[in-house]
Amino acid sequence: MELLLQTLINGILAAGIYALVASGLALAVGVVGIVNFAHGEFTMIGAFIAYLLFVGTGLDPFLSLGLAALVLFGVGAITYLGLIRPVLAAPELNQMLLTFGLSVALQNIALLLFGADTRVVSTSYQGATLSLGGLSFGVPPLLAFGLSVVILGALYGFLDRTRLGLAVRAVAQNRLAPGLLGIETQRVYLLAFGLSAALAGVAGVMLSVMLYASPTVGFAYTLKAFAIIVMAGLGNLRGVVPAAIILALAEALVSTYLPGGGGWVEAVFFLVIFVALTWRSWRAA
Amino acid sequence: MILVGLLLLVALVLPGLPLGEWRAFLLDTAQFAFLISALALAWDLLARTGQLSLAHGAFFGLGAYAAALAAPALGTLPALLVGGVVAGASSLFLGLATLRLHGMYFAIATLAFSEVMRTLVLKAPFTGGAIGLPVQPAFGGAFPLGGYYLAVGVLALAAGISLLLSRSRLHYAMAATRQGEAVARVLGVPVIRVKLLAFMISAFLAGLAGGVYAMKTLFLSPYDAFGLGRAVEALVIPIFGGLYTTTGPLLGGLIIVSLETWLRLRIGEGYLVVYGVILVLTILFLPRGLVSLFHRKGAGHA
Numbered sequence: 001m002e003l004l005l006q007t008l009i010n011g012i013l014a015a016g017i018y019a020l021v022a023s024g025l026a027l028a029v030g031v032v033g034i035v036n037f038a039h040g041e042f043t044m045i046g047a048f049i050a051y052l053l054f055v056g057t058g059l060d061p062f063l064s065l066g067l068a069a070l071v072l073f074g075v076g077a078i079t080y081l082g083l084i085r086p087v088l089a090a091p092e093l094n095q096m097l098l099t100f101g102l103s104v105a106l107q108n109i110a111l112l113l114f115g116a117d118t119r120v121v122s123t124s125y126q127g128a129t130l131s132l133g134g135l136s137f138g139v140p141p142l143l144a145f146g147l148s149v150v151i152l153g154a155l156y157g158f159l160d161r162t163r164l165g166l167a168v169r170a171v172a173q174n175r176l177a178p179g180l181l182g183i184e185t186q187r188v189y190l191l192a193f194g195l196s197a198a199l200a201g202v203a204g205v206m207l208s209v210m211l212y213a214s215p216t217v218g219f220a221y222t223l224k225a226f227a228i229i230v231m232a233g234l235g236n237l238r239g240v241v242p243a244a245i246i247l248a249l250a251e252a253l254v255s256t257y258l259p260g261g262g263g264w265v266e267a268v269f270f271l272v273i274f275v276a277l278t279w280r281s282w283r284a285a
Numbered sequence: 286m287i288l289v290g291l292l293l294l295v296a297l298v299l300p301g302l303p304l305g306e307w308r309a310f311l312l313d314t315a316q317f318a319f320l321i322s323a324l325a326l327a328w329d330l331l332a333r334t335g336q337l338s339l340a341h342g343a344f345f346g347l348g349a350y351a352a353a354l355a356a357p358a359l360g361t362l363p364a365l366l367v368g369g370v371v372a373g374a375s376s377l378f379l380g381l382a383t384l385r386l387h388g389m390y391f392a393i394a395t396l397a398f399s400e401v402m403r404t405l406v407l408k409a410p411f412t413g414g415a416i417g418l419p420v421q422p423a424f425g426g427a428f429p430l431g432g433y434y435l436a437v438g439v440l441a442l443a444a445g446i447s448l449l450l451s452r453s454r455l456h457y458a459m460a461a462t463r464q465g466e467a468v469a470r471v472l473g474v475p476v477i478r479v480k481l482l483a484f485m486i487s488a489f490l491a492g493l494a495g496g497v498y499a500m501k502t503l504f505l506s507p508y509d510a511f512g513l514g515r516a517v518e519a520l521v522i523p524i525f526g527g528l529y530t531t532t533g534p535l536l537g538g539l540i541i542v543s544l545e546t547w548l549r550l551r552i553g554e555g556y557l558v559v560y561g562v563i564l565v566l567t568i569l570f571l572p573r574g575l576v577s578l579f580h581r582k583g584a585g586h587a
Contacts, residue, residue: 035389035392035393083565083569086569087568087569090568090572092388092389093332093335093337093388094568094572096337096388096389096392097337097520097524097564097568098564098565098568098569100339100517100520100564101521101560101561101562101563101564101565101568102561102565103561104513104517104557104558104560104561104564105558105560105561105562105564105565106561107557107561108555108556108557108558108561109555109558111554111555111558112552112554112555112558115554116554219513223393223396223397223400226393226396226397227397230390230393234389264404264408266400266401266404267401267404267405269397270397270398270400270401273393273394273397274382274383274394274397277383277386277390277393277394278382278383278385278386280390281383281385281386281390282385
């Protein structure tokens, strides 16, 4: 019973980061209509920013969150203006290939700059845990989870309560009508793509503490984010949080209860993608 | 067409030419280029139906492992066939489940498929896992050039099928499927069957190329055979060379693999950066590939 509870807690704590990365991807897909294969690479950049700041200035990663978010917003905006906007009207195949190319390029540039080693930000509280009724909570996952909840709350507040947020949601629902109503679609795209990258970057900062920074760390998160938004329904922002929790719980259960489970965790997101996609396609057919 | 024949002819006589001290290196690079070009041709066949596959690295790897495991018992040629058939069969399963999906959904499903294949090969008891799998050379090493000519053969087969398909009724069915599935269906094209057929032929060729690759490198590891690098090469080459053509992937393959080999010697890890950059630049500035440059000059129309 205790093992089960502990597993469930681990799963839920992991869901925070998943939801951050996936909300970013859902913004890119839902609002801009771009399937961004380079999304995980934005996460990777965030992780390296945290690592470099920590090594260079000793800045605590959780304090560099804001800076990383700003930098990644800029990276996302530049990516949108330089690469995405020119292909907005191109066939979907071209758009996917473009972001896939960006992903490969960023991964390998990082490989050239930093090598393939994994780098951990070792803070003083890294191994610290809180115990509560026989269950233990790691401090970094707890912090990351709390921050994720706050950031996601702010994101949903922005989308629900502000005029700009409403404009973003309007564009997500319909490409043409908001333009006729005086919403500047291009600026909404820019904002959404920047936000998308910033969310990925923030998640990356947290990863640098909980996992590590490496050139390929982001790629798995692209796939997991895809699994989540596919489960939620592509472009459906509301469904992201429950879908993230389901994926994280499934992974936690597999790693605890399946013999030799560690390696199979990597297969869980595939199963999720697969089941969600085929179920959808057969239901639609 | 003429260019394709010329290229294959050069490939055939290459070992006989006086290449000097670089001979071994040149032949080795050429063999690699032929196999990757064959993989690119195979990828292009599926792309003609409008599906973006990120699983071709996995088919290549499956073919490599299957051929390597079958070779001691069956001999070289039947083992290669086994490799192709295993890849083709796996594409049938993947395709039956996913080919109803469009665009991004299919791409994501194939990407996930290849990640899981790597996990399976890492975990399976008979593949050598993370340590790797030693492979016998082609024909037990009886002919030094055996592997080279096998690569030429696979390339010729891929180019032949690619040419044949662009002259067949299936070509129109594939093009119609790509350009508008609903319309194609109304016109009586069995869309799912066309896609499935293209997928299987494509995966079979990728598996064949993988088998010859295994007998060339003599050693397989999941990270090499199932790495994302193969899937990237398979799609960047046709796009750079020119989609939906036979000349495009051939030409692109030779150019890009030469570039890759040179870069690998110079910077080692991270050489794939060139694929990313080429992919992005091609999509932005030359979306119809190298081949479109020739057409514009030759025929006077874009």
